[in-house]
Amino acid sequence: MKNCTDRGERGNKMEQKGFTxxxxxxxxxxxxxxxxxxAEILKEKGLKVERLDGDIVRKSLTRDLxxxxxxRNENIRRVTFVAKLLTRNGVAVLTSFISPYRxxxxxxxxxxxxxxxxxxxxxxxxxxxxxxxxMYKKALKGEIKEFTGVSDPYEEPLNPEILLDTxxxxxxxxxxxxxxxxNDLGYLE
Amino acid sequence: MKNCTDRGERGNKMEQKGFTxxxxxxxxxxxxxxxxxxAEILKEKGLKVERLDGDIVRKSLTRDLxxxxxxRNENIRRVTFVAKLLTRNGVAVLTSFISPYRxxxxxxxxxxxxxxxxxxxxxxxxxxxxxxxxMYKKALKGEIKEFTGVSDPYEEPLNPEILLDTxxxxxxxxxxxxxxxxNDLGYLE
Numbered sequence: 001m002k003n004c005t006d007r008g009e010r011g012n013k014m015e016q017k018g019f020t021x022x023x024x025x026x027x028x029x030x031x032x033x034x035x036x037x038x039a040e041i042l043k044e045k046g047l048k049v050e051r052l053d054g055d056i057v058r059k060s061l062t063r064d065l066x067x068x069x070x071x072r073n074e075n076i077r078r079v080t081f082v083a084k085l086l087t088r089n090g091v092a093v094l095t096s097f098i099s100p101y102r103x104x105x106x107x108x109x110x111x112x113x114x115x116x117x118x119x120x121x122x123x124x125x126x127x128x129x130x131x132x133x134x135m136y137k138k139a140l141k142g143e144i145k146e147f148t149g150v151s152d153p154y155e156e157p158l159n160p161e162i163l164l165d166t167x168x169x170x171x172x173x174x175x176x177x178x179x180x181x182x183n184d185l186g187y188l189e
Numbered sequence: 190m191k192n193c194t195d196r197g198e199r200g201n202k203m204e205q206k207g208f209t210x211x212x213x214x215x216x217x218x219x220x221x222x223x224x225x226x227x228a229e230i231l232k233e234k235g236l237k238v239e240r241l242d243g244d245i246v247r248k249s250l251t252r253d254l255x256x257x258x259x260x261r262n263e264n265i266r267r268v269t270f271v272a273k274l275l276t277r278n279g280v281a282v283l284t285s286f287i288s289p290y291r292x293x294x295x296x297x298x299x300x301x302x303x304x305x306x307x308x309x310x311x312x313x314x315x316x317x318x319x320x321x322x323x324m325y326k327k328a329l330k331g332e333i334k335e336f337t338g339v340s341d342p343y344e345e346p347l348n349p350e351i352l353l354d355t356x357x358x359x360x361x362x363x364x365x366x367x368x369x370x371x372n373d374l375g376y377l378e
Contacts, residue, residue, distance in 0.1 A: 048278050060270040064253065064263075074253075081249040082271055089237050089280045 018087040025120030030166035031096035037175040119160035207276040214309030219355035220285035226364040308349035
């Protein structure tokens with residue numbers, strides 16, 4: 001019984017399995033909104049969670065980078081390094097980057113290992129209607145160059161672990177789908 | 190008793206406290222050697238450990254950077270971001286960078302929080318004798334510019350948590366000093 005009590009005092013948390021949820025999709029497809037909501041749910045479950053997105057990362061890690069293909073890929077490479085380290089130390093990492101290129105997403109998958117690709121799918125017309133930051137408007141006027149979906153390519157995931165249709169699902173439904181998938185994949189045991 | 194057994198099954202590991210051991214010092218002062226040895230000891234104790242050093246980081250995170258003051262500081266800023274995330278998620282982080290500027294080390298301390306500065310002190314003459322990578326030789330010939338200790342400044346820590354005299358101590362003694370300090374600071378409970 002002594003031993004048992006000791007265990008209680010030392011904490012009885014199960015060692016968390018690290019993973020990276022990699023949200024990819026067009027601007028205004030809903031990546032950040034769903035990732036934020038999933039992060040909230042995972043925190044409520046007591047998991048260690050880190051969110052990596054453009055706003056956070058471009059301030060600290062990648063403020064030298066623009067939006068050329070090369071710069072976008074370098075951006076993703078640095079994020080991948082951070083996600084890899086966190087993942088192998090048992091953290092639930094949620095990244096939300098357009099990450100439009102298939103090849104570099106495949107590299108991130110290889111490097112991170114426990115990598116769950118979440119394709120946040122939404123028709124371009126709906127994204128343009130939403131235009132969360134008013135960026136499509138500017139891009140369509142030609143005021144922003146290299147804007148994904150307008151003047152820059154987006155290569156759809158061919159075989160993502162999770163597919164969200166954010167034009168048909170509510171935010172809660174999308175988040176729940178991700179949680180359900182994590183459960184099925186054995187990450188929330 | 191059921192509950193007690195469940196705890197056992199779920200693992201009875203104590204939640205690890207994250208911290209960053211920040212090794213700073215001249216080239217060839219012994220930063221990496223001591224950090225590597227301490228990392229080994231911490232791993233043997235069952236801790237989650239990450240080493241961040243120039244070789245690792247310049248490949249992934251900072252391969253665009255040179256050795257100007259600005260670039261050195263940007264290098265440290267990125268490392269600090271990674272160390273901060275790992276530290277707050279319970280990882281023992283060991284960084285070994287010359288990190289010659291006091292101001293940016295102070296910024297890293299502020300940002301990381303659980304920051305233990307390890308000044309790896311060694312007289313310049315001894316570092317030049319060691320010249321682990323043959324870099325001093327080149328720097329003294331003028332073949333390398335901006336080389337710390339020769340043509341670039343090193344600002345000594347004024348109040349480091351740990352001071353190692355690597356010209357007087359063996360590697361094991363230095364490593365043991367660090368472990369002892371971690372113990373005293375309550376990080377290895």
